[in-house]
Amino acid sequence: MEPSGLEAIGAAAIDLFQGGRDLYSVFVRTLYYTLRGKREPGAIVGQMYEVGNKSVFFVTVVMGFIGLIGIYQSGTQAKRIIPDYTLLGASYLQLLIRELAASVGAMIIATRVGAGIAAEIGSMVVTEQVDALRMCAADPIDFLIKPRFIASIVMTTVLIIWIVTVMFLAGAVTAWSFFDVPFRTFFNFSMVKTGDLVIGFAKCIAYGAAIPVVSGYCGLSTFGGSEGVGWATTRAVVNSSLAVVILDLMISTAGFFIFFSR
Amino acid sequence: MISFRNIRKSFGPKQVLKGVSFDVQDGEVFFIIGASGVGKSVLIKHLVGLLCPDEGEIWLDGQEISKFDEEQMYPVRRKCAMVFQHSTLFDSMSCEENVALPLRKHKKLNARQAIAEARRLLDKVHMAEFASRFPAELGDGMRKRVAIARALTLDPTYILFDEPTTSLDPINARRVDHLIRELSNSLGVTSIVVSHDLVSIFTIADRIVMLYKGEVRLLGTPDDFRNTTDGVVRQFTRGLAQGPMDI
Numbered sequence: 001m002e003p004s005g006l007e008a009i010g011a012a013a014i015d016l017f018q019g020g021r022d023l024y025s026v027f028v029r030t031l032y033y034t035l036r037g038k039r040e041p042g043a044i045v046g047q048m049y050e051v052g053n054k055s056v057f058f059v060t061v062v063m064g065f066i067g068l069i070g071i072y073q074s075g076t077q078a079k080r081i082i083p084d085y086t087l088l089g090a091s092y093l094q095l096l097i098r099e100l101a102a103s104v105g106a107m108i109i110a111t112r113v114g115a116g117i118a119a120e121i122g123s124m125v126v127t128e129q130v131d132a133l134r135m136c137a138a139d140p141i142d143f144l145i146k147p148r149f150i151a152s153i154v155m156t157t158v159l160i161i162w163i164v165t166v167m168f169l170a171g172a173v174t175a176w177s178f179f180d181v182p183f184r185t186f187f188n189f190s191m192v193k194t195g196d197l198v199i200g201f202a203k204c205i206a207y208g209a210a211i212p213v214v215s216g217y218c219g220l221s222t223f224g225g226s227e228g229v230g231w232a233t234t235r236a237v238v239n240s241s242l243a244v245v246i247l248d249l250m251i252s253t254a255g256f257f258i259f260f261s262r
Numbered sequence: 263m264i265s266f267r268n269i270r271k272s273f274g275p276k277q278v279l280k281g282v283s284f285d286v287q288d289g290e291v292f293f294i295i296g297a298s299g300v301g302k303s304v305l306i307k308h309l310v311g312l313l314c315p316d317e318g319e320i321w322l323d324g325q326e327i328s329k330f331d332e333e334q335m336y337p338v339r340r341k342c343a344m345v346f347q348h349s350t351l352f353d354s355m356s357c358e359e360n361v362a363l364p365l366r367k368h369k370k371l372n373a374r375q376a377i378a379e380a381r382r383l384l385d386k387v388h389m390a391e392f393a394s395r396f397p398a399e400l401g402d403g404m405r406k407r408v409a410i411a412r413a414l415t416l417d418p419t420y421i422l423f424d425e426p427t428t429s430l431d432p433i434n435a436r437r438v439d440h441l442i443r444e445l446s447n448s449l450g451v452t453s454i455v456v457s458h459d460l461v462s463i464f465t466i467a468d469r470i471v472m473l474y475k476g477e478v479r480l481l482g483t484p485d486d487f488r489n490t491t492d493g494v495v496r497q498f499t500r501g502l503a504q505g506p507m508d509i
Contacts, residue, residue: 131312132350135343136412137336137367 010041019221026141033142043147051113051148053156059159060166062108063101067167071174075181076102085179089186092171095191096164097200098255103248105163106207109156109241114215116235117148121164121219122229130220145216151210156208158203164200195259202251210243263288264309264420264454270319271304278304279317280371280476281318285368288419291312291446291453293463295498295508296473302456304424305473309454310342311335323419341367342420343413347428349405351397357384357392361412368416383411387441403434410441419447423455427462435459460501464488472498 037050071092078085121144124130130140175181222232263455264286271279275494278301286292289395292393292415293300308320311330320328327338341390351360361380371379384390387407397405406426413421423442443466445451457463463470464484472479472487472495487499 127348128346128350129352131307132344132352134312134332135310135339136364137334137339138363217314 007110021199021236022221023214023217025112026145027213029139029141030145030213030216033086033139033146034149038220039201040147043151047147047151048155051109051151052158055109055112055155055159057164059105059108063163064166064170066104067096067170068174070167071171072178074176075179079179079189085175085181087188087191088175088179088181088186089168089172090188090191093164093168093189094191094193094196096167098196098221098249101164101167101253102160102200102203102207105160105215106156106203106211106240106244109159109207110211110215110244111237113152113235114236114240115167115210116213117215117220117233118219119229121145121216122232125222126225126228135241140220141216144219145212148212152212153205155209156211159206160200160204160207193259195255198259199251199255202255203248206247206251207244210247263321263323264452265321266305266308267319267320267321269308269315269320271301271308271313271316278476279315282307282473282476282478282483284471284478285317286452286454288452289376289450289467290427290447290468291466293443293467293470294454294456294471294473295458295463297481297498298458300473301423301476302473304435306344306424306454306456309420309422310339310344328488336368340416341418342417343416344422345406345409345413345424347424349397349409351408353397353403356394356396357389357400357408360397360408364412364415375485379415380411383414384408386414398453402429403431403437406430406434406438407441410438411425414445418451420452421456423453423457425456426459427459432461436465449454454458460499463499 071088075085075088076090121130121140122146124133130144133140133143170179172183172186175186176183198243218232218236218239222228223233264370265335265391266282266285267284269279270277278299282301282305294305296302304313305362308315308328309322310333311327315328318328322338322341327335331336341482352363358377358380361383362371362373365376365379366373369376380414381390381393384393385412389404389407390398392404392408397408400408404495421442426438426442430438439462442453442455446468447455453464454492455467456460464487467484469481470487472492473482480492481491487495493506496502497507
């Protein structure tokens with residue numbers, strides 16, 4: 001029998017609560033193993049290569065084009081209102097560091113890295129490899145998620161610094177090509193404050209931590225066969241992106257009150 | 263000794279096990295048989311804590327283990343190894359690394375000691391020359407033997423085999439049967455085997471339990487199964503397409 005409207009809402013709320021509780025449990029256990037567990041440098045380096053090196057080309061192309069389009073649109077709008085480009089580079093760099101590079105970059109990273117993590121762990125679940133790990137006294141959180149967690153925090157930070165560079169350079173070339181803004185004018189760091197750097201760095205760490213935890217949780221909660229793996233992958237990308245947006249809101253709000261409210 | 267007492271398990275609205283009870287004696291080769299989806303694999307996963315029963319008790323060597331948490335289960339998993347249906351070797355590891363993993367985690371051996379021990383065990387199942395190969399490079403029968411080597415790493419008292427001969431050719435299937443019998447005869451290992459393979463069942467089983475519709479249908483020796491008048495059991499053990507079984 002199909003549940004009634006109220007029952008369906010109740011069931012969805014219970015599912016959401018249980019999912020949130022399980023995700024929190026995965027996060028706490030990942031932190032526990034990261035701080036207390038045995039270090040396996042080989043596994044971490046391997047994952048750093050997967051998360052970082054293999055994403056470089058993808059994020060460079062995507063974020064380079066976003067940087068190009070972003071500065072072209074900003075310049076076009078500015079031309080209509082105040083045709084003065086002296087602060088175009090400075091305000092663009094502040095926006096990149098505080099918000100754009102980390103948040104949009106993390107969503108792009110989530111599509112590649114998050115999907116990969118969920119698909120790999122999900123396949124291991126449906127082929128009973130995760131059960132076999134548990135039989136070997138290897139906690140799947142320790143064995144599968146911890147190396148990805150550490151690697152992702154380090155390499156997401158590195159990638160986002162790279163993304164800032166790529167987007168700023170793409171913006172500089174666009175500003176020079178379309179609006180005749182000299183590089184010397186565009187390369188203006190005067191608007192970047194310590195608060196911007198702290199907020200940007202906090203976002204790198206938070207997003208780097210969230211993507212493997214959310215994706216790993218989606219992978220571990222896979223059920224069924226190949227269809228289940230497909231669902232887990234989709235959920236990983238959607239939920240990781242959602243986590244990035246929520247963390248963005250929280251960190252930006254906290255940053256505003258700490259650094260910019262006075 | 264292992265005792266399953268009134269085990270019940272449901273997945274959503276579907277009740278798979280409806281009060282299953284039986285004992286497995288030390289040193290015997292005990293088969294669990296029944297149609298696909300009847301809950302055979304589900305039942306043995308309860309023994310090593312991969313699933314928890316909704317109701318009922320599981321006793322292992324005088325200890326009730328069904329409520330154990332993950333860490334309490336580690337000693338149980340040292341005692342009860344499991345060979346999964348599809349071998350479930352880790353794709354990203356070579357054969358020797360697969361076999362070494364439980365030695366590193368359970369016995370806390372360092373990597374070099376674990377690999378040396380893994381090679382010795384692979385030699386025992388005639389897989390030493392493939393030690394550095396990855397699972398994807400091996401055939402089904404070879405993967406199964408590596409999985410058995412991995413199960414042997416911790417000198418288990420009990421080994422659970424989940425359909426060990428499924429997907430193997432008849433020759434490799436009989437080799438695996440021989441290995442299971444040999445483990446029982448020479449090392450005194452108790453084997454619980456989930457299987458559909460009628461040849462295996464009537465060649466190496468000491469005792470057999472048949473599950474039907476989530477309950478025990480018949481428990482006895484191979485001779486009991488050969489001589490039974492129960493139409494359901496006869497249909498299954500003779501592999502007949504027509505009969506009273508409702509599947």
